[in-house]
Amino acid sequence: MMGSSLREKWALEDERQHQVTISQDYYLGIYKITQAQYERVIDKNPSYFQGVIANNQSSDFPVDSVSWDDAVEFCKRLSELPEEISAGRVYRLPTEAEWENACRAGSKTLFSYGDKATQLS
Numbered sequence: 001m002m003g004s005s006l007r008e009k010w011a012l013e014d015e016r017q018h019q020v021t022i023s024q025d026y027y028l029g030i031y032k033i034t035q036a037q038y039e040r041v042i043d044k045n046p047s048y049f050q051g052v053i054a055n056n057q058s059s060d061f062p063v064d065s066v067s068w069d070d071a072v073e074f075c076k077r078l079s080e081l082p083e084e085i086s087a088g089r090v091y092r093l094p095t096e097a098e099w100e101n102a103c104r105a106g107s108k109t110l111f112s113y114g115d116k117a118t119q120l121s
Contacts, residue, residue, distance in 0.1 A: 001108070002100050008110055020097045028094060028102050032062035033074070041077050046070065068093075 002020045004011030036059040039045045047064045066074070075091040078084060084091070094102070105112040113119060 002097050005110075022097055022101060026094060026098050028098075034060050035063045036060065038063040038066070038074060041074055041081070042070075 001017050003017040004015040005017045035045050035047050035050055038047075045063070046066060047061070049061055049064055071093055075093060079090045079092075103112060107113075109115045110117070111120070
């Protein structure tokens with residue numbers, strides 16, 4: 001199921017729960033893209049938290065200040081690298097259904113861990 005059930009207090013009218021089918025396997029990365037990785041693929045680092053601000057140790061920090069379009073371009077260029085082509089890997093952003101499925105971790109509760117908003121922290 002995707003969307004918000006009627007019992008979710010933050011549910012919006014256009015988010016009503018409905019059944020979806022995810023017809024193909026998909027994989028999500030478990031690590032954030034670092035500034036060094038992003039720069040290797042895109043040839044620039046748009047991150048605000050780099051250099052002096054980050055005590056000159058930012059290459060292993062997650063890339064920040066990236067738009068959706070930037071992320072799509074990163075996936076496209078990463079997929080075009082020779083080593084990725086030879087390994088048969090193609091990168092893309094997940095669909096909304098894939099993302100929600102992963103976030104809910106197969107649960108039927110409001111959150112992946114249960115229904116209590118007080119446990120969000």
